[in-house]
Amino acid sequence: MNKRTISTTQGTGVPDKDELAARESCLTERFISGDVSAFAELAELYKDRVHGFVACILGPDRESEDIAQEVLIQVYKSLSSFRREARLSTWIYALARNVCRRRLRERGREAGLFAAAKDESGYELPDAASSAEAVFEGAESARAVRDAIDGLSPLHRTVIFLSCWERLSYQEIADALDIPVGTVRSRIHNAMAALAIRLKTVIPAERGETR
Amino acid sequence: MSCLSKEQLIDYLFAAESPSPASVGEHLAACAGCRAELEFLKRLKTAAGSAPLPPVSVNFTDRLMRALPTEAPRKGFLRGFYGRGFRPAWAFALAGCAVLFYLGLATWRGPGAPQPGAPEALCFSDGPATVKKVLAAPQKNTSAKTAVYSYTDGCAAARCGLL
Numbered sequence: 001m002n003k004r005t006i007s008t009t010q011g012t013g014v015p016d017k018d019e020l021a022a023r024e025s026c027l028t029e030r031f032i033s034g035d036v037s038a039f040a041e042l043a044e045l046y047k048d049r050v051h052g053f054v055a056c057i058l059g060p061d062r063e064s065e066d067i068a069q070e071v072l073i074q075v076y077k078s079l080s081s082f083r084r085e086a087r088l089s090t091w092i093y094a095l096a097r098n099v100c101r102r103r104l105r106e107r108g109r110e111a112g113l114f115a116a117a118k119d120e121s122g123y124e125l126p127d128a129a130s131s132a133e134a135v136f137e138g139a140e141s142a143r144a145v146r147d148a149i150d151g152l153s154p155l156h157r158t159v160i161f162l163s164c165w166e167r168l169s170y171q172e173i174a175d176a177l178d179i180p181v182g183t184v185r186s187r188i189h190n191a192m193a194a195l196a197i198r199l200k201t202v203i204p205a206e207r208g209e210t211r
Numbered sequence: 212m213s214c215l216s217k218e219q220l221i222d223y224l225f226a227a228e229s230p231s232p233a234s235v236g237e238h239l240a241a242c243a244g245c246r247a248e249l250e251f252l253k254r255l256k257t258a259a260g261s262a263p264l265p266p267v268s269v270n271f272t273d274r275l276m277r278a279l280p281t282e283a284p285r286k287g288f289l290r291g292f293y294g295r296g297f298r299p300a301w302a303f304a305l306a307g308c309a310v311l312f313y314l315g316l317a318t319w320r321g322p323g324a325p326q327p328g329a330p331e332a333l334c335f336s337d338g339p340a341t342v343k344k345v346l347a348a349p350q351k352n353t354s355a356k357t358a359v360y361s362y363t364d365g366c367a368a369a370r371c372g373l374l
Contacts, residue, residue, distance in 0.1 A: 039279075043272050051271075052264035060265045068267065069275050076279050145262040163225055164259035170226055188225060189218050196255055203254045 017167065024088045032080050043072050049166065050096055056157040057100040060150060067103055071096040086175055089166065093176035141202060148198035156191035163188055215245045224252050
């Protein structure tokens with residue numbers, strides 16, 4: 001399990017947005033002014049996140065690390081043209097999406113992952129037997145959540161990653177994925193519904209009847 | 212008010228920057244069922260946000276830094292401008308201004324505008340060109356309203372490059 005190198009908010013493991021943005025801005029300035037070593041720090045900051053995003057789209061295989069490297073090399077080449085109209089993370093995820101899309105096209109697997117028509121049917125229904133009846137604690141619980149997320153479709157994994165882990169807004173996710181905000185909204189709804197089914201035995205339920 | 216849909220609750224949870232209608236808040240305050248549902252969704256979101264990311268190799272950054280191009284990325288001409296907020300539209304605007312400026316100068320008839328030169332009338336005399344005639348400068352008839360230059364054949368031939 002990899003550790004996050006950035007500070008977190010309220011002990012939830014979620015990166016502090018403002019602190020992160022300030023650090024990114026500082027590193028970007030240094031890099032643009034010619035300090036190449038700043039890029040190493042930026043890469044250290046982003047390697048897990050870019051790799052996580054790539055793994056969401058391509059699936060967690062060995063190639064995802066190579067693709068993450070390719071994305072960061074692309075960032076290195078293009079960072080001086082970053083216009084700062086969006087957050088750096090949004091821009092990097094947009095670059096990563098393009099690299100992944102190109103790789104998927106090379107693999108001939110483009111259809112089905114980004115096509116809107118496949119959105120609703122993109123994930124398999126959860127296998128109740130895989131998670132039910134089990135009691136998860138600590139690391140096992142985290143592992144179960146990871147497995148549940150890995151079991152979602154690439155589309156749903158991606159929006160879950162960007163919304164829950166990266167805490168981007170609907171608009172920022174739309175910019176990163178180059179899709180309308182309405183599509184982001186419906187994907188998040190579907191992804192949360194699918195995740196809820198998979199994790200209903202893991203997350204302690206204080207809820208009433210499922211609607 | 213009837214209970215909130217799951218979509219409404221998810222929007223309430225995720226779209227924090229767009230304020231939800233006050234009625235949603237009021238309903239949540241009054242309805243234990245919706246509060247429990249929202250609490251479950253919050254836990255789900257927290258769990259998904261806390262899930263460990265797939266690990267990368269320990270030497271990922273070292274390999275990356277070795278794989279980078281050896282020289283620092285140069286700022287191209289346009290990239291340098293981009294870095295300062297330059298937009299291609301500005302280039303078009305500048306070009307448009309230059310064209311308008313040129314057209315304005317060409318059509319300007321006010322004070323200080325360049326005056327066209329006085330028309331010249333060229334008169335040629337008959338007779339063969341001689342060295343003496345060629346070397347003679349054209350004579351301007353200052354008494355005429357229109358400037359009249361009297362050229363010998365030699366002058367004209369010299370001007371035309373025939374001699």
